[in-house]
Amino acid sequence: MTISYKWLQQFIELTEDPEQVGKMLTSTGLEVEGIERVEAVKGGLEGVVIGEVLTCERHPDADKLSLTTVDAGTGTPLNIVCGAPNVAAGQRVVVALVGATLYPTNPNGGPAEPLTIKKAKIRGAASEGMICAEDEIGLGHSHAGILVLDTDVPNGTPAAEYFKLQPDYQIEIGLTPNRIDAASHMGVARDLHALTGRSITLPSVDAFRVDSTDFPLDVQVEATEACPRYAGLTISGLTVQESPDWLKQRLLSIGLTPINNVVDVTNFVCHDLGQPLHAFDADQIEGGKVVVKTLPEGTPFVTLDGTERQLKATDLMICNGNPNPAEAGMCIAGVFGGKKSGVSEQTTRIFLESAHFSAASVRQTVQHHDLRTDASFRFERGTDPNLPVYALQRAALLIQEVAGGQISSDIVDIYPTPVAPFRVPVRYRNIDRLIGIQIDRAEIARILNALDIQLDEVVSEPAPNAGFIAVVPPYRVDVTREADVIEEILRIYGVDNVPLSATLRADSLSEFPTIDVNQLQGRIGEILAGNGFYEIMSLSLTRPAYHDAIRSALPGADVTLLNPLSDELSVMRQTLLFSALEAMVYNLNRRQKDLAFFEFGKVYHQKETTDPQTGAAGRKYVETMRLSLAMVGNRQAESWQQKTQPVTFHDLAAAVQRVLSSLRVRSFDSQPTDSPLFQYGLTYSVNKKPVVSLGLVNPKLTKLVDLKQPVFYADFDWQALMKAYSGKAKYEEVPRFPDVRRDLSLVLDKAVTFDQISKLAHQTERKLLRSVGVFDVYEGENLGAGKKSYSVSFTLQDPTQTLNDAVIDKTMQRLMGAFERDLGAVIRK
Structure with a gap:
């Protein structure tokens, strides 16, 4: 949601700059995600000043040019050649100095090419600036002549200051779904009021008057549950045209595109007060009747964007008096207007609607039609049921100001069952417990009153049930429980103002340089299990025949048992491969066809050594930790939804890369493996150190265990990965620019x-x-x-x-x- 800093100042006095306001809003829970400067006129009229034409005479070599001297407040009059037919001595004018860059208005729409003012000679005469027309400085479209001002400001006064073109700032708020009450400038001002204690100035509607009752409409609400309150009035004799500059600037300052003066007012009030409104062309309302109801399932309705939509029986509609459902709809209530009844340049009479619709009803319609508008954004989260009439009067006055016309009917306000405030019991002891400190009871009352939450049935301490009933206005749809009221107190009091307890432990905030290998191993195991792998645990003893088949790939000699239980289990394993293959055979023989295993386990070998002192040869026992992955069969079980597909090398590679990514290894080199374990495969290396080999197991090895299916296998050097793992996460800002x-x-x-x-x-x-x-x-x-x-x-x-x-x-x-x-x-x- 975008808020204008200057617009916000219409509600509350701000002595803080936009950055400080952003920090204040963030502290109250309205997180500011960005602040952007917005120029009222591109370039901000930098280098453009108010000056006075001292002399003016015709150019001797050009009939349409004039030679002027201009006092622009620079100390020395400037010689400027001017081609405007209306230039004359004694005029107060707008002067662009040498070096200024202008952004003219493009008469065809869109941006025009910028113009940088330079010293020049025009028909032999020196020119040291430019006397400007309104289109040349981006203030309008007229090029009939230069701007002639009626002013007594000093020469050299910046034009931006004279035209009051101070820059604005867009404040982007990441509005959470529960804070729809802050989806307007008035709503944001309410939080600043509670935080600072400064008063809020609401727009006055004292001037509202009903001019006549010559054009009443019959308004009926049949679906009162979906529309608890519906208000409206008619305005006659208005002129639909382009909005005045102030209104267009307000909308542009928050990124909205002006449409026409009537629609712009409804959009303005929506972002001003948070109450969506809708204007209908009153001459298109058949039968002089407005009916709020649902239409039959499948009724066609053409919305303002020209799209025909099929209505659901639950869609709340604003209808006219036509008995034919296909002709009755004028607007999808709270969501989108209809093309037929929309305001156009031919409109002279309107019916202005201001309502409170059920959030559940609007939300259901939005989800079905996938229609999201500024109005539906507010209605589906909950608007203020007490605001429609005030917003209606505010909008009517503004429409009269920018479009003329007379209010030609009384306000119709159908509100059969007023929405009552929420009454929430609160206990002081629970405030103290949840916040962690005891806040002065008077300060609690001040904060809640500033948030329009009244205290009723107050029971003072030391009574055991000391507390109060919080009377919460219905526009605070998120404050319905005791914890919600306490949250309101805390966010205004300030989380930063709650001191840390002297006994509070903060061990979890410490950085542990030593990696907990067991914890990390457990985390990787959980990741693999979450991706369909089953953990296996096998014996460290294996058959010598397995090692004989891959002798060239082994790091050293076997570790042989001195007193083996059998010849089949007489050596310590040097690889986890055969453990995985044997586990697969066991499961395949029991009709478990689709298998994915992982195992953390140690492997062993003997390494030849030389004594550095004596040179005597010897042997050293080496024990290392490995991680293995093995896959066989299909990647998923058979299903009516999708055909089964066999496991491929790329399925294994994806699992390997998930493990590496979880260990924060995102950059590695790969090269084809030459290991006899694989028919084909790759080896990944980090800092030229191999960390994992993966591929299709050599069929000669699967035959050793009587396994006929292709098996994909990966072997991780777990200890090498632990050395490469730093334990520190790296963070990057989300890119601002697209790829x-x-x-x-x-x-x-x-x-x-x-x-x-x-x-x-x-x-x-x-x-x-x-x-x-x-x-x-x-x-x-x-x-x-x-x-x-x-x-x-x-x-x-x-x-x-x-x-x-x-x-x-x-x-x-x-x-x-x-x-x-x-x-x-x-x-x-």
């Missing part, structure tokens, strides 16, 4: 891997390149022998600005050049 994607199709030799492409891309473009991905690989005879085609995506992003096409194209040309030069690529176009 862009570009794709290339590269024809390369089959020997070139995607890893080579990725590394070369990152070496070539280090600043903008965020990621490289491959989304298609093709091999075919039409490419030529020994060739393949990669379809590669590149994601580019600049954290400081939005990338333009020139920068993107230059970057892609540099990447293509590198691929052609270093990889022999042919770029397919």
Whole structure:
């Protein structure tokens, strides 16, 4: 939600700058996410001043030009050549000094090219500035002549000061769903009032008068549960046209686009007071009747955007007197107006609506039609049932001010069952307990009264039931429990004003440099279990035949038992692979086909050593921790929703990368593995240290355990990962500027891997390149022998600005050049 700093000042005096106001609002729970300066006129008229034409005579070499001298407050009169037909000596004018940059009004709409004022010679005469027309400084569209002012301000007065074009500031508030009461400038001012004690100035409606009752409408509310209150009036004789500058500036200051003076007033009041309104073209209201009701299921209705929508039987509608449901609808209540009854330039009479609709009813309609508007945003969270008439009077006065017309009916206000305030019992002891300190009882009363919450049935201490009944206004839909009232007290009192207890333990805030390996292991186990893996625990003893099959891949000699229980379990394992394979065979023999296992376990070997003193040879026993993953069968069970698919290498690689990412290892090198454990696979390295190998298990090894299905396996060096793990998380601000994607199709030799492409891309473009991905690989005879085609995506992003096409194209040309030069690529176009 966007709030204007200057607009906010209409409700409450602010001596603080926007940054300070932002901090104050954040402290009350209205978190400010950003503050942005907004110029009333682009450039702020920097370098533009008020001056006086001292002399004016015709240019000797140009009939349409005049030679003038102008006092612009610089100490020395300026010589300025002027082409305006109305320039004359003695005029007070607007002067752009040399160096000023102007942003003229574009007569065709949209921004115009900026103009920087320079010293120049025009037809041989020196010119040291420019006397400006209103369109040349962005204040209007007229170019009939220069602006001639009736003023006595000193020469040299900044034009921005003269035209009162002080900059505004947009305050972006991350409004939580419970604080819909603050979805307006008045609502935000209420929190500042409670925080500072300064008074709030509400717009006066004392001037509201009913001019006549010549144009009454019959208003009926049939769905009173969905519409507890409905108010309205008619205004006749108005003129729909462009809004005055002040109104347009108010809407533009919060990012809204002006439409016309009537619609702009309804939008203004919505953001001013928080009460949505809607204006109907009264001449389109058939039968002189307005009926609030539902229409039959499937009734067609065309909304203001020209879209025909099929209504649900629960959609609350504002209807006219036509008995045909297809012709009766005028507006989806609280959500979106209808095209037929909308205000246009031909409208001269309106019916102005101000209502309180049920939040549940509006929310249901919004979700069904996926229609979200400023009005529905407020109604579906809960508006103030006591505000409609005041907002109606405020809007009517403003419409009369900007569009003319007379109020031609009494206010219709249908409110059969007024919404009562919430009565919430509160005990002082619970306030003290939840806040943690005892706040002065008078301060509690002051805070609640400032929030429009009255105290009733107060029981003073030391009575055991000391407390009060909090009478909460119905616009505070989030304050219905004792804890809610206490939260209101705390957010205004200030969390920062609650001291920490002397006995409060803050151990959890400390940073522990020593990694708890067991805790980390448990966390990775939970992640794997959450992704469908089952943990296995197996014996550390294994068959010597397994090691004989992979002897070249083992780090050292076997650790052999001196007194084995059997020949089949006579050595300590050097890999977790065969433990996983045996577990798979056990499950497959029991018709468990789709398996994904992980195991944390130790492996053992003997390492040859040499005594540095004597040179004698010896052996050292080595024990290391490993993590293994193994997958076989299908990636998910059979289902009527999707076809089953067998596990692939990429399923295993995704699981491996989840583990690495959880250990904050997001950057690693990969290269094909040459281990005899795998038929094919990869080895990932961190700082040139291998940390995991993964791939398809060599079929010769699966045959050793009588396993016929393909098995995918990953072997992590857990101890190496623990050394690489820092335990410190890295945080980055969410990028403010969007990324862009570009794709290339590269024809390369089959020997070139995607890893080579990725590394070369990152070496070539280090600043903008965020990621490289491959989304298609093709091999075919039409490419030529020994060739393949990669379809590669590149994601580019600049954290400081939005990338333009020139920068993107230059970057892609540099990447293509590198691929052609270093990889022999042919770029397919």
